[in-house]
Amino acid sequence: MINETKIAFDRTLRMFEDGIQKIPDAHWRRGVGDFLIPVRIAYHIMIGLEWFVTALPEEEHRRMRRYNLDWEGPVDDMPDRQVLLDDLAWMKGRIARWFADWERESEGEARTFRQGQALYFVRHTQHHVGEFAAVARLLDLEGPAWIYPETVPDSIKDKA
Numbered sequence: 001m002i003n004e005t006k007i008a009f010d011r012t013l014r015m016f017e018d019g020i021q022k023i024p025d026a027h028w029r030r031g032v033g034d035f036l037i038p039v040r041i042a043y044h045i046m047i048g049l050e051w052f053v054t055a056l057p058e059e060e061h062r063r064m065r066r067y068n069l070d071w072e073g074p075v076d077d078m079p080d081r082q083v084l085l086d087d088l089a090w091m092k093g094r095i096a097r098w099f100a101d102w103e104r105e106s107e108g109e110a111r112t113f114r115q116g117q118a119l120y121f122v123r124h125t126q127h128h129v130g131e132f133a134a135v136a137r138l139l140d141l142e143g144p145a146w147i148y149p150e151t152v153p154d155s156i157k158d159k160a
Contacts, residue, residue: 005118006099011147012126013092016045019132019144020085027139029075036135039078044071045128046087052121053094 023038031037047067054061062068066087069077079087102114129144136143 001115002099002103005115005122009095009099009118009122009125012122012129013088013095015144015147016042016125016129016132017085017088019129019136020081020088022142022144023081023136024141025081027141028081029078031135032138036131036138037075038132038135039075039084040071041128041132041135042084043067043069043075043078045125045132046084046091047071048121048124048128049091049095052117053091053098 020038020042027038029037029039031040035041047065050065050067051061054065056064099118102111102118105111105114133143
């Protein structure tokens with residue numbers, strides 16, 4: 001189950017990255033209403049991902065986190081597209097280490113907790129990637145491409 005969850009995370013992050021790359025700079029800080037703004041949604045996703053990979057206690061994490069702006073506040077101070085893409089590459093490395101730690105853990109409560117945590121954050125990220133796609137559509141822009149699963153192996157098809 002760890003590998004399947006890791007694959008789902010990877011696909012979701014690739015869709016997120018694709019969405020960031022497709023939004024022109026002229027639309028990065030503009031959107032529809034106060035919420036559907038590409039930079040706001042992307043920043044919120046990054047806050048969530050940073051929370052996902054932290055090993056720090058909550059109060060220490062809040063003091064030390066990289067993404068410390070109010071994601072619902074003004075968007076002018078939020079990172080531009082390239083900074084966020086660079087940060088996403090950094091975040092992917094942290095997520096890879098998080099999954100490696102999970103794979104090394106023995107069976108038990110910690111491993112079960114990580115499974116729930118991973119599923120929550122992949123759902124959270126995918127939900128907001130969907131919002132990212134919606135705002136792109138509302139702005140008549142191309143949204144993130146959907147990444148489909150691999151083709152079904154013949155060994156599974158034969159059992160159907």
